[in-house]
Amino acid sequence: MDHVADASEREFESFVASELARGTNFVTVLGGEPSLAAERVRYLAANFRLVVVTNGLRPLPLAGLEQATIAVSVWGDRRTDRRLRGYNRLDLFERSLANYRHDPRVVWYMTLPPSPSEETEESVLACIDNGNLVGFNYYGDLDRVGGDLDHEIGFERARSFVDRMIARYPGHIAFGSYLNTIVTSGYLKGSRWGYDVCGSISIADPANASRLANGHSYNPHFNAYGPDLIKPRRCCVGNERDCKTCRDVWAHMSWIALSLEHHLDNASDFYSWVATIYLFYGVCGVIDRQEFRGRLAEINRRDSEAVRSPFLAASHSH
Ligand SMILES: C[S@@+](CC[C@H](N)C(=O)[O-])C[C@H]1O[C@@H](n2cnc3c(N)ncnc32)[C@H](O)[C@@H]1O
Numbered sequence: 001m002d003h004v005a006d007a008s009e010r011e012f013e014s015f016v017a018s019e020l021a022r023g024t025n026f027v028t029v030l031g032g033e034p035s036l037a038a039e040r041v042r043y044l045a046a047n048f049r050l051v052v053v054t055n056g057l058r059p060l061p062l063a064g065l066e067q068a069t070i071a072v073s074v075w076g077d078r079r080t081d082r083r084l085r086g087y088n089r090l091d092l093f094e095r096s097l098a099n100y101r102h103d104p105r106v107v108w109y110m111t112l113p114p115s116p117s118e119e120t121e122e123s124v125l126a127c128i129d130n131g132n133l134v135g136f137n138y139y140g141d142l143d144r145v146g147g148d149l150d151h152e153i154g155f156e157r158a159r160s161f162v163d164r165m166i167a168r169y170p171g172h173i174a175f176g177s178y179l180n181t182i183v184t185s186g187y188l189k190g191s192r193w194g195y196d197v198c199g200s201i202s203i204a205d206p207a208n209a210s211r212l213a214n215g216h217s218y219n220p221h222f223n224a225y226g227p228d229l230i231k232p233r234r235c236c237v238g239n240e241r242d243c244k245t246c247r248d249v250w251a252h253m254s255w256i257a258l259s260l261e262h263h264l265d266n267a268s269d270f271y272s273w274v275a276t277i278y279l280f281y282g283v284c285g286v287i288d289r290q291e292f293r294g295r296l297a298e299i300n301r302r303d304s305e306a307v308r309s310p311f312l313a314a315s316h317s318h
Contacts, residue, residue, distance in 0.1 A: 056096025
């Protein structure tokens with residue numbers, strides 16, 4: 001996606017210094033493969049709260065990364081994972097499971113196709129049996145593979161699958177039913193997802209100036225950088241991505257976070273908002289890990305209940 005050179009050591013250090021100077025306290029590393037630059041990841045962890053997204057093939061070290069959250073990618077069921085990530089040869093999923101067995105830093109980041117197969121639950125269970133938490137993501141068919149991966153199919157079945165997983169394994173799924181509903185429906189309180197409302201856009205990219213002035217909320221600190229770490233790009237998923245079909249979970253999480261005032265009409269709405277924020281802080285390691293795990297089942301149960309309440313059901317119809 002990026003056609004710029006990687007930052008040199010000096011540029012990397014000056015990037016960290018300038019982010020510290022402007023008050024940055026939280027960094028997400030995704031894109032490329034961070035385990036190939038473990039020293040840099042460690043340096044970031046020494047300076048910021050950190051979430052790192054990795055393919056899981058090469059384990060990230062423990063030393064210096066004890067507090068980091070490690071999101072390990074897996075793509076649907078084993079067959080889909082091998083097809084999309086393993087060139088039908090490599091069992092990346094097995095390797096990642098072995099690398100992160102009982103590692104409390106890990107949340108699996110399971111990218112789902114529009115209609116997850118029955119076997120997908122086995123992959124979820126393998127992650128849970130591995131002693132890790134599980135979160136989700138939804139596949140964008142950017143390479144136009146088509147067929148069962150075509151995102152135009154819509155994600156209603158993926159939404160049902162995630163809700164089923166939350167209901168069956170509430171103490172292990174770090175992903176709320178409300179978040180699931182918002183990302184897969186593309187609606188929040190009657191407002192439709194898209195560039196005009198996405199709040200995770202770089203404040204320092206001049207291309208975003210008119211969006212920042214359109215009256216919708218945005219994260220006033222957010223910047224996404226490419227590998228040169230110099231010029232912010234429009235957002236995490238890049239300048240070319242069509243926002244209408246973007247189902248970036250973190251961007252939708254921000255959308256909810258920035259929409260507090262739309263969740264104050266009744267207790268169910270407010271609970272959904274609080275639960276989403278709690279899950280976010282839990283995944284990111286802001287909340288003590290033990291405490292988060294201890295409360296997860298109850299948070300999920302109440303969040304799912306709130307999503308099924310008549311207030312919310314009404315607000316998502318369009
Ligand atoms: C771009 S990857 C890079 C980090 C790392 N190399 C990895 O494989 O996880 C970061 C995350 O983006 C997700 N991702 C990549 N392409 C995607 C797509 N077309 N649709 C949805 N998610 C995607 C992956 O599942 C992965 O969890």
